[in-house]
Amino acid sequence: MCGVVFSAHSFVSVAQEPPRADLQIPTAEQTAPQNRVIIRALDKITARITEHELEIGQEMRFGTLALVARYCRTRPPIEPPETFAYLEIDDVKRGGQKDRVFEGWMVASSPALNALEHPVYDVWVINCKMVDPETSSPLN
Numbered sequence: 001m002c003g004v005v006f007s008a009h010s011f012v013s014v015a016q017e018p019p020r021a022d023l024q025i026p027t028a029e030q031t032a033p034q035n036r037v038i039i040r041a042l043d044k045i046t047a048r049i050t051e052h053e054l055e056i057g058q059e060m061r062f063g064t065l066a067l068v069a070r071y072c073r074t075r076p077p078i079e080p081p082e083t084f085a086y087l088e089i090d091d092v093k094r095g096g097q098k099d100r101v102f103e104g105w106m107v108a109s110s111p112a113l114n115a116l117e118h119p120v121y122d123v124w125v126i127n128c129k130m131v132d133p134e135t136s137s138p139l140n
Contacts, residue, residue, distance in 0.1 A: 036129040037069040037085045042122040053129065065121055066090045066098060072128035083108035085125040089116055 037054045041062045054060050054069045061067075071086040085106050090098035102116040102123075111124035 035072075036131050037072040037087075038126040038129055039067070039069075039085075039087075040124055040126050041065075044120055044122065051126065053131075061092075062123070063121055064092050065101075065118070065123070066092050067123065072125075074128040081109075083125055083127050085128065087123075087125070089123065091118065 035056050037056070038051065039054055040049060040051050042049050043063060050062075052060060052062065054067055056069050056072065059066050059068050066089070068088045069085055070088065072083070073085075074083045075081060085108075086104065087102065087106055088100070089102040091101045092098055101118055104114050106115075106123075106125040107113050108125045108127065116123045
């Protein structure tokens with residue numbers, strides 16, 4: 001039991017419980033940024049939803065959109081679950097001209113908090129993933 005006893009003139013600390021042996025503190029590897037972002041995209045014209053893995057720093061095309069993920073992080077298991085990703089999304093016009101339609105953080109649990117506003121497409125973050133670059137398989 002943990003506590004503090006207050007008196008009129010001072011306070012005295014009461015004995016504290018030792019740290020729990022079953023409590024796991026995440027290591028640096030568990031809190032490190034991930035190298036892939038899993039996104040879900042909706043084409044509002046066809047009503048088709050697709051899921052994509054977007055490698056950090058690489059451009060991916062979805063319809064007329066060019067998506068680049070700059071950072072992705074998932075909280076460690078001892079914290080409330082949450083995934084954050086920093087995305088840059090351009091709308092590619094004819095002739096290759098790019099118009100930036102979104103740049104910023106997307107939060108998986110609250111896609112409407114900072115959403116892509118596009119008449120044809122919706123994009124939202126689902127999760128982060130670490131993939132071994134030599135085998136291209138997920139690390140467990």
